[in-house]
Amino acid sequence: xxxxxxxxxxxxxxxxxxxxxxxxxxxxxxxxxxxxxxxxxxxxxxxxxxxxxxxxxxxxxxxxxxxxxxxxxxxxxxxxxxxxxxxxxxxxxxxxxxxxxxxxxxxxxxxxxxxxxxxxxxxxxxxxxxxxxxxxxxxxxxxxxxxxxxxxxxxxxxxxxxxxxxx
Amino acid sequence: xxxxxxxxxxxxxxxxxxxxxxxxxxxxxxxxxxxxxxxxxxxxxxxxxxxxxxxxxxxxxxxxxxxxxxxxxxxxxxxxxxxxxxxxxxxxxxxxxxxxxxxxxxxxxxxxxxxxxxxxxxxxxxxxxxxxxxxxxxxxxxxxxxxxxxxxxxxxxxxxxxxxxxxxxxxxxxxxxxxxxxxxxxxxxxxxxxxxxxxxxxxxxxxxxxxxxxxxxxxxxxxxxxxxxxxxxxxxxxxxxxxxxxxxxxxxx
Numbered sequence: 001x002x003x004x005x006x007x008x009x010x011x012x013x014x015x016x017x018x019x020x021x022x023x024x025x026x027x028x029x030x031x032x033x034x035x036x037x038x039x040x041x042x043x044x045x046x047x048x049x050x051x052x053x054x055x056x057x058x059x060x061x062x063x064x065x066x067x068x069x070x071x072x073x074x075x076x077x078x079x080x081x082x083x084x085x086x087x088x089x090x091x092x093x094x095x096x097x098x099x100x101x102x103x104x105x106x107x108x109x110x111x112x113x114x115x116x117x118x119x120x121x122x123x124x125x126x127x128x129x130x131x132x133x134x135x136x137x138x139x140x141x142x143x144x145x146x147x148x149x150x151x152x153x154x155x156x157x158x159x160x161x162x163x164x165x166x167x
Numbered sequence: 168x169x170x171x172x173x174x175x176x177x178x179x180x181x182x183x184x185x186x187x188x189x190x191x192x193x194x195x196x197x198x199x200x201x202x203x204x205x206x207x208x209x210x211x212x213x214x215x216x217x218x219x220x221x222x223x224x225x226x227x228x229x230x231x232x233x234x235x236x237x238x239x240x241x242x243x244x245x246x247x248x249x250x251x252x253x254x255x256x257x258x259x260x261x262x263x264x265x266x267x268x269x270x271x272x273x274x275x276x277x278x279x280x281x282x283x284x285x286x287x288x289x290x291x292x293x294x295x296x297x298x299x300x301x302x303x304x305x306x307x308x309x310x311x312x313x314x315x316x317x318x319x320x321x322x323x324x325x326x327x328x329x330x331x332x333x334x335x336x337x338x339x340x341x342x343x344x345x346x347x348x349x350x351x352x353x354x355x356x357x358x359x360x361x362x363x364x365x366x367x368x369x370x371x372x373x374x375x376x377x378x379x380x381x382x383x384x385x386x387x388x389x390x391x392x393x394x395x396x397x398x399x400x401x402x403x404x405x406x407x408x409x410x411x412x413x414x415x416x417x418x419x420x
Contacts, residue, residue: 096299100383100414122204124298130413131256131280131399134296155383155414 091141093163099130101150101162113163117145125163128156143167168218169343179354180243182213183347188235189215190222192242193294193309199244200298200305210305213244214347232317237327239312239343243350244305251358252297252304256280257367257399258358259293259308264370266349267291267312270342271332276372279401279417284372287419288326289313312346314339364397371395373419379403383415 095101103111103126113125124136125145147164150156171183189195192215203210217240220233233240247255260281267275267283267290275291276284283291294309313327329336336342373379377392381403388410390403400411 136298
């Protein structure tokens with residue numbers, strides 16, 4: 001399923017007041033919850049899918065937990081930005097889970113990585129906490145870290161951009 | 168300190184390290200995990216037990232008082248499938264609460280997601296770290312249990328086993344040995360979502376309609392407790408809306 005099709009599906013769910021749909025295809029699970037019947041998601045898991053070592057094939061937007069302000073236009077803008085980054089030759093590391101983003105192991109320790117660092121494959125880049133479980137997120141490429149998208153302590157959605165790496 | 172001969176009776180835990188004094192058992196475990204990953208070695212199914220921690224930490228580096236002879240301080244290295252990961256925080260709470268209930272007849276209850284309370288006082292805490300590679304989740308499960316009260320305790324809401332249990336207490340060695348055996352036995356079973364959720368709900372301290380506030384960074388959400396959903400998220404009802412929470416500190420009003 002490509003990005004355009006996902007957007008169309010979101011529109012359909014919103015327009016028709018459907019409680020939600022869940023689709024599993026080629027190892028990727030996509031769940032879209034309508035606002036009317038389903039609980040509003042403040043912060044959630046994508047059920048069972050927490051493959052930290054594998055990057056999801058979805059584009060770098062949060063489709064699991066749509067905040068009220070996320071309109072299709074905003075999502076398209078985010079996708080466009082991801083494409084621009086991709087065109088610039090950057091590898092984008094996105095979040096495999098929903099949670100809270102931390103740049104260091106604890107408030108007293110140094111950041112795992114900083115912009116300009118050379119990072120290797122399997123290097124731990126950050127922690128994403130969900131239900132008091134600290135998930136360490138590794139790099140899946142070797143290169144130079146050029147951008148860190150979230151702020152420390154910021155809530156993160158599934159598929160949200162975390163890091164840009166010049167490979 | 169417990170005798171490592173206990174290993175012959177264990178099913179899941181293959182190695183047991185009993186160390187009199189460490190900074191924190193999670194730090195020791197972390198070094199083992201890093202060593203294994205760096206050298207592409209399989210992770211041992213192991214438990215590290217300390218007599219004392221001089222830098223024990225909970226979530227957000229909060230100090231966890233860990234004086235000698237007063238508590239159980241242990242980190243378990245354990246591998247599960249990635250599919251089981253979402254219920255790990257809840258299952259660890261089930262295991263710890265059931266240990267206190269079965270061994271000491273303590274009415275231990277769970278505050279979402281995995282604080283263990285007796286009354287409104289904390290008796291045990293859990294800090295879990297996970298590293299995922301392919302379909303395996305390498306877990307560091309750090310657990311601290313208050314066994315005897317600590318004088319001049321900086322935690323006014325703490326309670327210890329010897330204060331809460333109606334049974335005769337036979338010493339911290341027996342308590343630690345029972346803990347190791349209980350963990351080992353429970354870890355031998357799959358973490359089936361429905362069973363984990365049902366057990367958690369039965370042991371929960373929360374009642375429908377309890378006033379709850381959740382703090383996540385600079386955001387605060389308030390509502391009434393409406394249980395947990397099938398992903399283990401706390402459901403808070405606020406007016407006509409139900410909010411599903413999967414992170415943050417929950418406070419019971």
